[in-house]
Amino acid sequence: MNVNEPRKIRRAGAGRATGLSVLFFVLSAMPWVAAGTPNASALTLVVIVNAERPEAEITSSDLRRIFTGEQKFWSDSRRIQPILPPTNQGEAEVWFLKSALHQPERDFKQEWDGKIFRGEATAAPVRTADESSAVRGVVFHKNAVAVVEKESLRSVPADLMRGVKILRVDGKTPGEKGYPLM
Numbered sequence: 001m002n003v004n005e006p007r008k009i010r011r012a013g014a015g016r017a018t019g020l021s022v023l024f025f026v027l028s029a030m031p032w033v034a035a036g037t038p039n040a041s042a043l044t045l046v047v048i049v050n051a052e053r054p055e056a057e058i059t060s061s062d063l064r065r066i067f068t069g070e071q072k073f074w075s076d077s078r079r080i081q082p083i084l085p086p087t088n089q090g091e092a093e094v095w096f097l098k099s100a101l102h103q104p105e106r107d108f109k110q111e112w113d114g115k116i117f118r119g120e121a122t123a124a125p126v127r128t129a130d131e132s133s134a135v136r137g138v139v140f141h142k143n144a145v146a147v148v149e150k151e152s153l154r155s156v157p158a159d160l161m162r163g164v165k166i167l168r169v170d171g172k173t174p175g176e177k178g179y180p181l182m
Helices: 014-038 060-067 085-098 103-117 131-140 152-155
Strands: 044-052 081-085 142-149 164-169
Touching: 044 085, 044 131, 044 152, 081 131, 081 164, 085 103, 085 142, 131 142, 131 152, 131 164, 142 152
Parallel strands: 081 142
Antiparallel strands: 044 142, 044 164
């Protein structure tokens, strides 16, 4: 806008109908948006590893230690490759970081950046784009461990799912009363 041009003055209330129309449209679209967004309280996360790994369960504290970089090796001395919930499950990742790791995403990222900068780690946990990529990562990287939303595994091809197994967490299976990742 040229400073020498006169300003257009809008009278009060002008554009109110348009504003109300936009508000109505946004509010009327909310049920569809909410229906497609997972509710964090309804999420059930599962921990998967390669089907050839000997582990059948993991503790919450070991899971936390793995994803914070404190535990780097499996009991057989093989380096663990942690895989976070896929990025298309944004709410799942945030919930996992807050509930299981007790860290907001920003702190988690800063902690890993610091570990890499200090030479304590070479890379942060892997982030994949979707469930199939997370499962594929576990199938092809025999020492990987991934956390994914249980229901999302239904969209993963069966031939990929045969290469992984779901671990019990703190002795509980997903859906069982007291399962810590629900």
